[in-house]
Amino acid sequence: VAYFHICAGYYTCCIQCFDDAFRRCKEIHQWKLWEDAIQKDTAGNGPKKVNNVHNFEFIREHFKGIGKDSRILSWLHSFFKQFYGSVSKTDYTTMRLGFIMTHCRGNLKFDFHKYMLRVLESDFKKVVGISWYLWVFVVIFLLLNVNGWHTYFWIAFIPLILLLAVGTKLEHVIAQLAQDVAEKHSAVEGDLIVKPSDDHFWFGRPRIILFLIHFILFQNAFEIAFFFWILTTYGFNSCIMGQVGFIVPRLVIGLIIQLLCSYSTLPLYAIVTQMGSFYKKEIFNE
Numbered sequence: 001v002a003y004f005h006i007c008a009g010y011y012t013c014c015i016q017c018f019d020d021a022f023r024r025c026k027e028i029h030q031w032k033l034w035e036d037a038i039q040k041d042t043a044g045n046g047p048k049k050v051n052n053v054h055n056f057e058f059i060r061e062h063f064k065g066i067g068k069d070s071r072i073l074s075w076l077h078s079f080f081k082q083f084y085g086s087v088s089k090t091d092y093t094t095m096r097l098g099f100i101m102t103h104c105r106g107n108l109k110f111d112f113h114k115y116m117l118r119v120l121e122s123d124f125k126k127v128v129g130i131s132w133y134l135w136v137f138v139v140i141f142l143l144l145n146v147n148g149w150h151t152y153f154w155i156a157f158i159p160l161i162l163l164l165a166v167g168t169k170l171e172h173v174i175a176q177l178a179q180d181v182a183e184k185h186s187a188v189e190g191d192l193i194v195k196p197s198d199d200h201f202w203f204g205r206p207r208i209i210l211f212l213i214h215f216i217l218f219q220n221a222f223e224i225a226f227f228f229w230i231l232t233t234y235g236f237n238s239c240i241m242g243q244v245g246f247i248v249p250r251l252v253i254g255l256i257i258q259l260l261c262s263y264s265t266l267p268l269y270a271i272v273t274q275m276g277s278f279y280k281k282e283i284f285n286e
Helices: 002-024 026-040 057-062 068-081 089-103 112-127 132-143 151-155 157-184 207-233 244-275 281-285
Strands: 050-052 187-189
Touching (some): 026 244, 089 112, 089 157, 089 244, 112 207, 132 207, 151 207, 151 244, 157 207, 157 244, 207 244
16 A cells, blocks of 8 residues: 555656646747747738748658658658657647637637647646556556566557657648648649548547557556555565666666657657647636
């Protein structure tokens, strides 16, 4: 029981650290600057110029060809892009305009950045909770702690693999938005407008991403909490701690997950999950 309390406490602490890191993230700060620049833009409603679709930077960055032949290349590009410049200024402005034209067409000065932060705060209220199925996973994990299996080591790769899969999927959603426009239009009048849709997400449900992030954060916090619990209870040289060759990689993987999730995956989640078919109307009640 004491161990479960320690794990729950550390999990809550990790969530707060993720939240603080997210808010201080340089990329999120840039988004705020971009939003302020858009709000100050007082350009008139002059004649709209017709542009070739492939002249837009958003299309050039994300559309890697037409048809099934480009599918592998598109996924590979999405996988590596999550590690650098996950959201560019063009990505932000294009997805922002797509959201506004779909859900609040009459308000082009809509503060998209503030809306995203409010949605993220609402989601964090759910993430900070610990569901019953997460504790079932903990019990299964403890039962699999068999001498010689090195369960602690192998299970540390689960949140890392899931985190990379989530980051790749979020980047691929952006690529699909570009592909939809490029395949349907050869030229557009005015600004490039993407069409948000739940079809771009796994099983047509953007909320699955939140469930996976919830599990990733819990599993990572559990791993680190379990290490410190053994360290303080039995000592570093205890048989329960295991071999040093398995301990160090676990801690390194945990640190990588925290950094990647805070500075890449969470910012991606904040903006890309707004590209679904629906939006949170209850946010406006505040």
